[in-house]
Each structure stands twice: as structure tokens, then as C-alpha cells.
């Protein structure tokens with residue numbers, strides 16, 4: 001059982017979740033060259049946690065699904081789910097069909113609304129070891145945090161340094177960017193929660209999310225654009241990034257490539273040092289192929 005502990009000012013909280021230690025880490029196994037059995041792949045449906053939702057055909061715990069949601073066996077809080085993006089063990093949002101990305105985002109909305117009565121709903125995604133992923137099969141997670149716990153999340157930033165947009169969304173690099181190549185996706189219709197997104201807007205979101213990820217991954221994997229005077233930063237061991245959907249009102253998606261580590265200065269001050277001017281990041285991503 002997770003334990004919530006406040007600091008002396010009760011502004012910040014820590015969650016003590018010892019059960020997380022026991023979770024499997026196929027990222028490490030792969031490094032050691034041990035043959036991988038992926039518990040998120042079709043055929044192993046009975047191995048991970050309880051199935052709570054699926055898109056596609058097939059009985060619970062049987063193959064045939066297109067998106068599958070299970071309870072996390074090693075939860076951070078009382079409600080913690082894993083959303084398996086597709087039966088494909090490797091392809092993620094940047095490579096899957098738009099139709100599949102659409103199904104993933106519909107599942108996000110479905111689970112967000114299912115859990116919104118239970119507390120703050122945070123949906124997030126970790127890709128690559130540098131971003132904290134422990135299982136490589138593409139998946140996202142949903143965690144519900146009790147309402148009385150303060151979440152130290154950013155509120156929507158002003159829209160500047162626009163990379164591109166479509167009918168419902170704008171993709172930009174906010175002036176307040178704590179990480180190099182940080183990218184935000186904001187709905188043009190403001191002051192709603194993610195759960196209120198329309199079916200039509202989800203179609204638009206599928207394409208902007210995929211497009212933004214492709215630009216980031218292409219550039220940071222050594223894309224061809226060289227910009228004099230702008231620091232060259234690239235992924236060291238394949239794509240590594242996080243994104244999350246802001247849990248509350250006036251939602252946005254924040255996408256953070258994991259290129260650098262936070263160090264003593266940041267830990268000691270709570271200040272972030274960003275080596276990349278967000279204006280330059282937006283210029284570069286604007287020219288990048290999607």
C-alpha cells in the first residue's frame with residue numbers, strides 16, 4: 001500500500017511505494033542479452049495484471065485486442081493502469097498507423113473519464129531507459145492521485161514559438177521550457193479537461209502528436225539540419241522521452257526528450273538550466289520532416 005508523506009510545509013508530497021521495487025525490468029534483461037519474454041505481447045495476456053478494458057476483438061485475456069488496459073501489478077497509488085499501445089512489440093506512436101494512434105487516444109479519454117471521480121488522473125508515457133521505462137513494449141500509464149494531495153504541475157503557458165498547428169491544436173516550444181526541445185501541444189479550445197475532448201478533436205490530436213514525435217525523434221537521432229551557434233544534442237541510446245497529459249483544467253500535453261540529467265544545482269535550487277533556447281528549438285523543429 002502506498003504511503004503519502006507531506007513535507008513540513010505540506011506543499012510537497014512524497015509517495016512511498018515499496019512494491020514498485022519488485023517490478024520486472026526487461027530493459028535491463030535486454031542489455032544482458034537474456035532472451036526476452038514480453039508480458040505485454042499477444043499470447044501472454046494471463047501473465048500481467050487484471051484486464052480492465054480493451055479495444056478490438058477477443059475475449060478478456062485472449063489475443064485479438066488492438067489496445068489493452070490492465071491494472072499495474074506494482075502500483076504507485078490505488079488506481080494505476082497500463083495502456084498497451086498495440087500488439088506490436090516495437091512500433092510506438094511515431095510509427096503506428098494514424099488509425100491505431102486514434103484508438104490509443106480514445107482509450108486515454110475513456111480511462112480518464114472512468115477514473116475522474118476517483119481523484120486527479122494523470123496519463124503519462126515513458127520511452128527509453130533514460131526516461132524511466134522498465135518494459136520496452138510501447139505502453140502508457142494512468143495513475144490516480146487522491147484529490148487532497150497537491151500536484152506540483154505547470155499550468156498552461158503562453159503560446160509562443162509555434163512549430164505547427166492544425167484545426168484543433170497548436171504545437172509550440174514555450175518560453176518557460178525547462179528541458180531542451182521541450183514541446184507542448186495545446187488545444188485551441190481552452191479551459192477544458194482532457195476528458196472533454198471531442199471525437200473529432202481526437203482525430204486531430206492523433207496527427208499532431210505523431211507529427212511532433214516524428215520531428216523530435218528525427219532531429220535528435222541525428223537529423224540533417226545543422227544550425228550554426230545552436231548546441232548539437234542527440235539521443236545517446238535511441239529515442240528517450242516522456243510525455244504527460246495535464247491532469248486538470250486547461251489541459252495540454254507536455255513532451256520532454258530526455259537528453260540531459262538533472263544535477264546538483266537543479267536539486268539544490270529547484271531551478272532548471274536549459275541549454276537550448278526554445279526559439280531555436282522551434283526553428284529547428286519547424287524545418288524538420290514529419
Ligand SMILES: [Zn+2]
Pocket residue numbers: 038039040041042088089137
Ligand atoms: Zn511485447
